[in-house]
Amino acid sequence: xxxxxxxxxxxxxxxxxxxxxxxxxxxxxxxxxxxxxxxxxxxxxxxxxxxxxxxxxxxxxxxxxxxxxxxxxxxxxxxxxxxxxxxxxxxxxxxxxxxxxxxxxxxxxxxxxxxxxxxxxxxxxxxxxxxxxxxxxxxxxxxxxxxxxxxxxxxxxxxxxxxxxxxxxxxxxxxxxxxxxxxxxxxxxxxxxxxxxxxxxxxxxxxxxxxxxxxxxxxxxxxxxxxxxxxxxxxxxxxxxxxxxxxxxxxxxxxxxxxxxxxxxxxxxxxxxxxxxxxxxxxxxxxxxxxxxxxxxxxxxxxxxxxxxxxxxxxxxxxxxxxxxxxxxxxxxxxxxxxxxxxxxxxxxxxxxxxxxxxxxxxxxxxxxxxxxxxxxxxxxxxxxxxxxxxxxxxxxxxxxxxxxxxxxxxxxxxxxxxxxxxxxxxxxxxxxxxxxxxxxxxxxxxxxxxxxxxxxxxxxxxxxxxxxxxxxxxxxxxxxxxxxxxxxxxxxxxxxxxxxxxxxxxxxxxxxxxxxxxxxxxxxxxxxxxxxxxxxxxxxxxxxx
Amino acid sequence: xxxxxxxxxxxxxxxxxxxxxxxxxxxxxxxxxxxxxxxxxxxxxxxxxxxxxxxxxxxxxxxxxxxxxxxxxxxxxxxxxxxxxxxxxxxxxxxxxxxxxxxxxxxxxxxxxxxxxxxxxxxxxxxxxxxxxxxxxxxxxxxxxxxxxxxxxxxxxxxxxxxxxxxxxxxxxxxxxxxxxxxxxxxxxxxxxxxxxxxxxxxxxxxxxxxxxxxxxxxxxxxxxxxxxxxxxxxxxxxxxxxxxxxxxxxxxxxxxxxxxxxxxxxxxxxxxxxxxxxxxxxxxxxxxxxxxxxxxxxx
Numbered sequence: 001x002x003x004x005x006x007x008x009x010x011x012x013x014x015x016x017x018x019x020x021x022x023x024x025x026x027x028x029x030x031x032x033x034x035x036x037x038x039x040x041x042x043x044x045x046x047x048x049x050x051x052x053x054x055x056x057x058x059x060x061x062x063x064x065x066x067x068x069x070x071x072x073x074x075x076x077x078x079x080x081x082x083x084x085x086x087x088x089x090x091x092x093x094x095x096x097x098x099x100x101x102x103x104x105x106x107x108x109x110x111x112x113x114x115x116x117x118x119x120x121x122x123x124x125x126x127x128x129x130x131x132x133x134x135x136x137x138x139x140x141x142x143x144x145x146x147x148x149x150x151x152x153x154x155x156x157x158x159x160x161x162x163x164x165x166x167x168x169x170x171x172x173x174x175x176x177x178x179x180x181x182x183x184x185x186x187x188x189x190x191x192x193x194x195x196x197x198x199x200x201x202x203x204x205x206x207x208x209x210x211x212x213x214x215x216x217x218x219x220x221x222x223x224x225x226x227x228x229x230x231x232x233x234x235x236x237x238x239x240x241x242x243x244x245x246x247x248x249x250x251x252x253x254x255x256x257x258x259x260x261x262x263x264x265x266x267x268x269x270x271x272x273x274x275x276x277x278x279x280x281x282x283x284x285x286x287x288x289x290x291x292x293x294x295x296x297x298x299x300x301x302x303x304x305x306x307x308x309x310x311x312x313x314x315x316x317x318x319x320x321x322x323x324x325x326x327x328x329x330x331x332x333x334x335x336x337x338x339x340x341x342x343x344x345x346x347x348x349x350x351x352x353x354x355x356x357x358x359x360x361x362x363x364x365x366x367x368x369x370x371x372x373x374x375x376x377x378x379x380x381x382x383x384x385x386x387x388x389x390x391x392x393x394x395x396x397x398x399x400x401x402x403x404x405x406x407x408x409x410x411x412x413x414x415x416x417x418x419x420x421x422x423x424x425x426x427x428x429x430x431x432x433x434x435x436x437x438x439x440x441x442x443x444x445x446x447x448x449x450x451x452x453x454x455x456x457x458x459x460x461x462x463x464x465x466x467x468x469x470x471x472x473x474x475x476x477x478x479x480x481x482x483x484x485x486x487x488x489x490x491x492x493x494x495x496x497x498x499x500x501x502x503x504x505x506x507x508x509x510x511x512x513x514x515x516x517x518x519x520x521x522x523x524x525x526x527x528x529x530x531x532x533x534x535x536x537x538x539x540x541x542x543x544x545x546x
Numbered sequence: 547x548x549x550x551x552x553x554x555x556x557x558x559x560x561x562x563x564x565x566x567x568x569x570x571x572x573x574x575x576x577x578x579x580x581x582x583x584x585x586x587x588x589x590x591x592x593x594x595x596x597x598x599x600x601x602x603x604x605x606x607x608x609x610x611x612x613x614x615x616x617x618x619x620x621x622x623x624x625x626x627x628x629x630x631x632x633x634x635x636x637x638x639x640x641x642x643x644x645x646x647x648x649x650x651x652x653x654x655x656x657x658x659x660x661x662x663x664x665x666x667x668x669x670x671x672x673x674x675x676x677x678x679x680x681x682x683x684x685x686x687x688x689x690x691x692x693x694x695x696x697x698x699x700x701x702x703x704x705x706x707x708x709x710x711x712x713x714x715x716x717x718x719x720x721x722x723x724x725x726x727x728x729x730x731x732x733x734x735x736x737x738x739x740x741x742x743x744x745x746x747x748x749x750x751x752x753x754x755x756x757x758x759x760x761x762x763x764x765x766x767x768x769x770x771x772x773x774x775x776x777x778x779x780x781x782x783x784x785x786x787x788x789x790x791x792x793x794x795x796x797x798x799x800x801x802x803x804x805x806x807x808x809x810x811x812x813x814x815x816x817x818x819x820x821x822x823x824x825x826x827x828x829x830x831x832x833x834x835x836x837x838x839x840x841x842x843x844x845x846x
Contacts, residue, residue: 353748355744355747355748379750379751379752380750381750382747382748382749382750383749383750386748386749387745387748389741389745391741394740394741394742395741395742395744395745396742396745397742397746397759397760397764398742398764399763399764399767408746408749408751408759409749412749412750412751452745452749456749456750
């Protein structure tokens with residue numbers, strides 16, 4: 001109630017096409033949209049999470065906040081939206097200056113904040129699937145923001161369509177009537193951006209907007225963000241991936257343990273990082289070829305011929321997830337399988353594991369039938385081909401401790417190793433044994449999953465997107481571990497990933513998949529130097545731009 | 547990020563304490579951690595349930611008298627220090643009868659739930675893990691059982707078997723079975739499709755071992771909570787049937803039968819109905835609170 005009169009719901013500007021340009025009531029360009037000086041946030045029971053953070057974002061500027069998980073970036077995002085206490089525990093927010101769109105928000109009531117959110121600051125979250133109501137059409141979801149601001153019904157549709165266009169969605173009329181389930185991941189992310197844009201906020205906050213997306217899709221979403229920025233919207237981008245944000249950000253703010261450790265123009269921070277934390281983040285970005293000498297290839301261990309797998313879709317149709325694919329994996333070889341989501345790369349990996357039987361074709365292990373073997377015979381050889389899953393937490397029985405998980409795996413293999421030795425092999429401390437996977441960090445969980453796979457002394461390790469859910473720095477550590485293990489144990493590896501740069505760092509050979517077919521294959525460096533297929537070139541381009 | 551981590555830990559710590567505790571090595575800190583999981587309401591409910599357990603196993607400890615001893619001269623005495631819950635039309639002590647009735651009421655509730663869970667377990671596991679056709683057939687059976695009005699079923703059984711405890715038990719058991727079957731079917735399906743079960747299969751674990759080590763425990767734990775809720779519900783149902791004169795027969799001190807017996811004298815001696823009614827409510831409420839708490843612990 002005490003909140004001063006706000007500019008209120010803005011009338012849609014008559015200068016239609018550049019819909020994202022804030023019209024009336026915008027602070028003049030030299031005045032920052034977001035100005036924070038000496039921001040401190042602490043939680044009862046946890047202590048201080050942010051200390052003395054300074055942050056300014058001007059109209060038409062994109063500022064990226066980069067840091068590892070736990071560095072406080074999510075808390076910073078929440079504070080900018082007045083949601084710091086939403087995590088369950090009460091937050092104490094202090095600041096010398098805290099202006100959003102020219103308005104001091106330090107003593108703002110919950111009611112006051114609500115008028116700021118949406119109309120002044122829009123938020124785009126990472127998980128587009130969870131942030132959109134599956135039962136409502138995109139149009140209804142986005143229009144709600146306007147309905148709350150008492151925009152007449154007649155204008156809502158028009159403004160929603162305009163926001164959809166601004167967010168880079170093709171055929172907005174169609175998307176307006178669709179539900180989130182009918183959209184692809186990239187489209188959902190765009191729909192979410194549209195819902196944040198529709199009230200024409202002067203500041204857009206994006207929390208890891210591209211982390212869950214394929215490289216090519218992420219590149220296109222980033223292009224859209226650049227357009228929005230050029231149209232005058234201020235962007236605050238939060239990510240753990242320095243390379244991903246470099247494309248659009250004008251300035252980078254590096255956050256570590258709740259403090260700003262480095263700040264500057266993107267190019268400068270990237271080319272000559274000053275602080276060790278920044279250097280760590282920059283070094284963690286996967287780049288370059290697989291280190292060390294070329295692998296000595298032994299005989300073929302695992303091979304598939306004419307593999308096909310078809311799934312029926314709910315509408316009664318069929319999808320050929322894998323379509324007549326041949327694969328050969330030699331002893332000591334690391335084979336990468338690359339493609340966008342839906343290209344069939346995970347299905348191919350599952351066929352090689354015989355987690356799923358192929359509709360056509362055969363998989364052989366050491367020249368003996370593998371997919372065609374009887375159940376009992378196959379179970380007795382299971383230990384030779386092991387999986388490292390994308391989501392390690394889901395692959396652990398929730399009632400089990402790390403020690404019990406490893407002991408159970410050991411009971412199946414011929415290994416004489418102890419659980420502690422396994423933990424040492426993946427560089428985890430022995431005290432992890434008594435803990436449950438839930439209480440481990442993402443990187444630790446993945447190490448535990450690798451340790452479990454090693455317990456069976458496999459010849460082949462099938463890694464299904466093992467690092468896509470991890471921070472860049474943690475990703476670098478896991479990749480290094482996989483490389484070391486491959487060398488020291490002579491493992492053959494099938495490495496599924498949507499990220500070419502990651503595959504290049506780990507693999508000797510690569511398969512590029514699209515729509516269930518292999519469009520290109522060969523030694524990694526050759527494919528990188530001279531991509532033959534246009535799709536491979538697109539994949540490479542997406543990463544290079546980043 | 548930090549706030550999230552903290553929430554996770556807060557949920558995790560007492561859980562670890564509870565799981566790790568071994569009987570015999572149960573220190574005070576561990577006991578406290580165990581009780582902490584239940585919360586104040588849960589501990590109170592646990593207390594009530596323990597009291598009921600004592601009344602079941604050793605009713606003489608709480609009420610040393612004979613529940614069927616009549617004393618016509620003391621008939622319809624209001625609650626007093628001598629007779630805490632008063633006396634009934636034959637001068638029997640209502641408190642003694644309520645305490646001694648615990649065994650029957652609680653026993654019938656537990657037995658009925660046992661029948662329900664037993665049938666539900668067989669149907670649910672077969673439907674959840676069996677081939678698709680079996681699943682289809684059993685799901686129809688579940689629906690038919692759902693559609694049967696339990697009171698009519700009870701009347702039918704009473705007509706065939708005569709009034710008494712056994713038909714009531716079977717009727718309530720049959721009435722609750724489809725609920726358990728449905729919960730089990732969906733639970734066992736989601737567990738069997740989980741990636742940790744797949745991980746165990748890909749390790750080469752034999753099917754039976756996977757079932758015993760991963761599927762069964764993760765399926766049955768949520769059922770413990772639901773069944774605890776169910777016992778409270780079953781007691782109410784059994785009492786209702788007894789109240790209608792279909793269940794336990796007088797002079798048995800079953801709570802529902804006592805409520806029925808007191809109905810005639812409701813205006814003159816309200817305590818005849820109130821005391822056993824209160825016992826039913828308290829027991830059902832305690833079991834419900836406990837069941838919900840257990841459910842939350844299981845979910846964590």
